[in-house]
Amino acid sequence: TDILGIEYAITTLQNSILKIIHDTPDYDQLIKFIKHIDMDDPFKKEIFIALSRNQKIKLASKLKSMYNNGSSANLKKMFDDILDFKDKSIEDDLFENDSIGVYNTPITTNDSDEGCSTKDSDGDERHDHVGNSNYPPPLPKVSNPVLLSRVFMHKSVVNDKKYLSDKELVNSNYERLEFLGDSVLNNLITLIIYDYFPEFNEGELSKVRIELINNQTLTTWSKLYGFDKELRKNISDNAFYKGKMKIFADVFEAYVGALTLEKKENMEAIKNWLKLLSLPILDKFEEKNSTSTSTLNKNAKSELYSLVGCAAMPPKYDVVKTGDGSDQSFVVACSIKGEEIGRGRGNNIKEAGLRAAMDALSNKPKVEKYSMIRRQMPRSISVLRGESPE
Template structure:
């Protein structure tokens, strides 16, 4: 074996050992944690830039006789001193926040096409569009001043993030580097919290199950999408989707933008719920009014938040393709817990990973109550619960009665059904003609 060959083998072996060592050290979870830590670092540095104290102001705080001692105690902490140094350097322009950019695509060895022009994000146009004029009411059945005026967001950076979809944040042809996903996460929590506070005070006669179902109706995607389009959010969303993709995904996309706006309001107001609550209260008022003066909650005839004219027929609440079928799982859970908690089982998966079709069964005590086929497991569970509530009411009522007997009268839980799920599905479909 020649020296060159031995050297080549040695280099290859060293490279393989290096790869093996890196894979052991930097697992998927560890790399994901690094990514999350970096995002947290970015948020921290941006907060210091926006709200931090510089060296000059800190010196004044620590040396002024008019400053309370408890303030001086906090201001004298080493972490405050370090943050003040960062803030001072940021103000002087010598400390630059690092922005994450999408990794550029590798250049082709062949002639590369001319680069696409950078699409500028115009915050001033967004402000003019969504804050410029009071929107008209939907029709003559809505309140005169509906929708309520949109609370403004003062921070341009927050406003920019709200209307940036992840497809644009990852595209180097856009001049944006952060998507609205984190604000959407925050807004979802804030929205649920505020709606919970509103309906808790408004409906003292409702139990927790009624309140849960009402809140689910209010914050469903159709409502959020409707509100989003009312304020023109749909026209401001920056994404890399074509018109067909937007049409297919618009409900979820625009609902997400609304949640991101709520999250942006919370961040811009530095966590002041009172900056958001009055607006959401007015926005939800027409929906909440439909549930007033009832002793227990019944699903709304028109849960999407739209306001049809009196001549239009009201749709049936339970429709298989209705967005609100997602509340069926919660509804079934409320009816049967804690004795008979519904279980959802994926019975079959077809078509491989590219375009999967899942058969999902809803089981209570081993007995099939509902079944569905869906492209996603989550939706399949929702539709299986819907099937149970609408096509198998007798069994649902049976377990409701058993729940009372077990919980209040001490009756033992009946033995679990052991018939294979596949056989139960065949009998179920035959019985209901599905």
């Protein structure tokens, strides 16, 4: 028999019971405490997670209530309950008991908030841009304080709590929410760009998605909403700043995951918000596409030469990227005296060269510059092959 082990166990049990009697609130007091937690205080979020991840705090409060009420007649049953306590979580109690009143509004809030629709009052597409007072669009709210606390909890805060089980640990940080949000974000962004660019092929759609779903973009979005200031962590500054871009991107994905759990019946609200958030990047690709798909001017090279070219200073066309005629476009740069004045892409070199000339024709400052140089050039030089004078 392990006498010393039993002695230690009894001592620990006695100390634990004293802790419960003197420091633990009874169940009614615990619920009142939860109702008044200030969720704007970042340190209170960890408390909320501790209250929600298992039933141990609830068990302590129930024991205190039993002690206060003198309900200790069946000691064996009480010990059995302590050793094998199975009950609903406090979080379940909060949602099921309307009299508690922790949540004043339903979880599915903010679905009709301004900014969660991509249409303005006239029904036209809204193009909000960075720097615009309407950007970023309003953030859809996560109403469940347990989910919200978990979003901003890095695993380093709880990893040193050795008394927690593996299940309790993984439900005390944002990594599971991040996993869910990563998948949802990828799917919703794919739907957004698929609808936004009906003329894009698979390769072009992939380029847009890569631009939208990467650590840099997600970190930018995360900081737009102040997620970087909400994050709770317990790691050295050196380790944190080495990987901070990935961490802030992960937090954004975790927030999307939390929204998904709350708004399972209204994913369109999340999609609309993400579309508004993506518009600056979507518009950038739309602008590039409108240039590259505009009607081909087959006389563009002749028109450019008539404005700026001469025998001594002809426009040059160089292939800067070789395509394959399908997914990969050819890219041609147009230059004069070593200065690039236009660039074009096309399914073949000829088309890319014509589009480079079209791009140069739209570059008014460069056209005026070299037109002036040509006019000032002595005719005897302009009609000869060679370099024009500096």
